[in-house]
Amino acid sequence: GDSVTQMEGPVTLSEEAFLTINCTYTATGYPSLFWYVQYPGEGLQLLLKATKADDKGSNKGFEATYRKETTSFHLEKGSVQVSDSAVYFCALSDPGTASKLTFGTGTRLQVTL
Amino acid sequence: EAGVAQSPRYKIIEKRQSVAFWCNPISGHATLYWYQQILGQGPKLLIQFQNNGVVDDSQLPKDRFSAERLKGVDSTLKIQPAKLEDSAVYLCASSLERTGWETQYFGPGTRLLVL
Numbered sequence: 001g002d003s004v005t006q007m008e009g010p011v012t013l014s015e016e017a018f019l020t021i022n023c024t025y026t027a028t029g030y031p032s033l034f035w036y037v038q039y040p041g042e043g044l045q046l047l048l049k050a051t052k053a054d055d056k057g058s059n060k061g062f063e064a065t066y067r068k069e070t071t072s073f074h075l076e077k078g079s080v081q082v083s084d085s086a087v088y089f090c091a092l093s094d095p096g097t098a099s100k101l102t103f104g105t106g107t108r109l110q111v112t113l
Numbered sequence: 114e115a116g117v118a119q120s121p122r123y124k125i126i127e128k129r130q131s132v133a134f135w136c137n138p139i140s141g142h143a144t145l146y147w148y149q150q151i152l153g154q155g156p157k158l159l160i161q162f163q164n165n166g167v168v169d170d171s172q173l174p175k176d177r178f179s180a181e182r183l184k185g186v187d188s189t190l191k192i193q194p195a196k197l198e199d200s201a202v203y204l205c206a207s208s209l210e211r212t213g214w215e216t217q218y219f220g221p222g223t224r225l226l227v228l
Contacts, residue, residue, distance in 0.1 A: 004155070036219075043117075044156070044204065044219040089155055100169060101146075101217060103155030 002027045002094050006104035009087075013080055013111050021075040021107045023064075023090035031092040033057075033066055033073040034101070038087045047075075047088070080111045115139065117220035119205050125226045131193035134223045137186070138207030144168075146217060147180055147190050148204040156204055162188065195227045 007022040025031065035047040035057070048057030053068035062077045073090060090104040118137040126132050138145050143164050148156035159178065161169040165185040173180070177196070182188040192199055202224050206217040 043221040044206075046216050046218075049216070091155070100158050100161060101148075101156070103157070105153065105155050 002102045004090050004104035006090050006107050009108040011109045015113055016079045019077040019080045021088055023073045025071050025092050027094050029094050031094045034091040035075050036089040082111045085111045117207055117218055119220035119223055123224045127228050128197055129194040133189050133191045134203050136188045136205030142207035142209050144208045145188050146206040150202040197227050200227045
């Protein structure tokens with residue numbers, strides 16, 4: 001079945017550091033890929049998405065490229081801020097299962113001054 | 114536009130009791146989802162509605178969980194009787210259409226603690 005594997009957290013970085021959160025997936029078809037973010041005390045929000053191979057999703061300085069050959073969708077940001085502290089979830093939607101989202105376990109990011 | 118609304122935000126019950134959660138999706142969104150998020154895990158889909166019909170309930174524990182969306186708008190999720198392992202955050206989400214690339218919008222969730 002479909003699955004998403006994310007790097008274990010927590011990830012602790014100093015402000016302005018470079019961020020990478022690894023995400024790999026297993027799917028039977030050609031899924032759409034998503035990053036959702038959950039800020040403390042808030043609901044899940046879509047951060048970015050990519051719907052086909054080699055697409056790059058981007059938002060708020062975050063980027064992720066859909067790599068079909070390595071089945072990966074790593075999240076990157078060049079310079080993190082304290083306000084980026086949150087839990088980040090990688091997810092996929094397999095067209096064979098309509099719009100059902102399969103999530104990874106989440107990676108907590110803590111950014112310090 | 115108003116987001117996905119859920120209530121209550123928190124609920125504490127004893128095992129074997131029943132509990133119900135309510136969700137009102139974004140206006141005009143045909144597809145509604147209920148997810149269960151256990152601490153330290155990613156959300157897991159319990160049930161998906163398209164208007165008032167069930168599309169996928171393959172991971173819903175039907176011996177104790179039920180859900181309905183009678184008028185194709187708001188929805189309720191019920192647990193009866195609750196078990197300790199049902200302690201989790203229950204998330205409701207909605208999307209405009211039921212395509213693989215459609216963005217799902219999530220509510221704030223209901224945090225359930227079963228004692």
